[in-house]
Amino acid sequence: MDRKVGTNEDVEVRKGPWTMEEDLILINYIANHGDGVWNTLARSAGLKRTGKSCRLRWLNYLRPDVRRGNITPEEQLLIMELHDRWGNRWSKIAKELPGRTDNEIKNFWRTRVQKKSKNGESSEGQISMLSDETSAMQMEDVDVGVSQTSYDQGQTSNNLDAFEIPFEPGDNLLSVEELWAMQY
DNA sequence: AAGAGTATCAACCGCTAAGCG
DNA sequence: TCGCTTAGCGGTTGATACTCT
Known part of the structure; x- marks a missing residue:
């Protein structure tokens, strides 16, 4: 998975899944210096990633306020409603769902x-989809992460706690290590 | 038990907008 | 005003886990 792409000059750019080490570097750097100017950040932190990649990783995964786990029925309803109103404006929709990312939504x-509505259901049918989706989700709430990747299984329920502590410089380091330890 | 098919999600790509000199 | 850089967005892909036959 350590593919190296775009080897113009002597700059190597890593792609693909992030490693624990990279996550820690990014988290610690942002904790100490803050985010923004992602290309510079990536270089200064010593990460062989594009700024774009760092930004995405931070916003969708490492940010302390990111909520992980199943979308609740309430959130589903809201997503339906907002999508109806705004269409595929995922980032806009995400802003209405604290802790959820546009990617996740x-x-x-x-x-x-979309899958459900493809199966012969109109957009109106999306509401009816919600009802069985909702019951399915409620079941998933009990049987946490059964249909998710092993990676995700470590992030649901109890492990969310790791992300819910206030984000102070450096003090979430252990949580991330714990998270990774549980994931791998 | 094994292979095929399906579902899920992290990450990348391409494009546009915004900001700045 | 123009051109460059960076941020942000939405679409798409690839890897992996899960389910079915």
């Missing part, structure tokens, strides 16, 4: 909602 919509 987009994935949810494409894999759950």
Whole structure:
């Protein structure tokens, strides 16, 4: 998975899944210096990633206020409603769902909602989809992460706590290590 | 038990907008 | 005003886990 792409000059750019080490570097750097100017940040932190990649990783995954785990029925309803109003404006929709990322909502919509509506259901049918989706979700709430990747299994329920502590410089380091230890 | 098919999600790509000199 | 850089967005892809036959 250590593919190296774009080897113009002597700059190597890593792609693909992030390693624990990279996560820690990014988290610690942002904790100490703050985020923004992602290309500079990536270089200064010593990460062989594009600024774009760092930004995405931070916003969708490492940010302390990112909520992980199943989308609740309430959130589903809200997503339906907002998508109805705004269409595929995922970032805008995400702003109305604290802790949820545009990527997460987009994935949810494409894999759950769109799939259902493809199966002969109109957009009105999306509401009826919600009802069985909701019951399915409620079951998933009990049987946490059964249908998710092993990676995700470590992030649901109890492990969310690791992200819910206030984000002070450096003090979430252990949580991330714990998270990774549980994931791998 | 094994292979095929399906579902899920992290990450990348391409494009546009915004900011700045 | 123009051109460059960076941020942000939405669409798409690839890897992996899960389910079915």
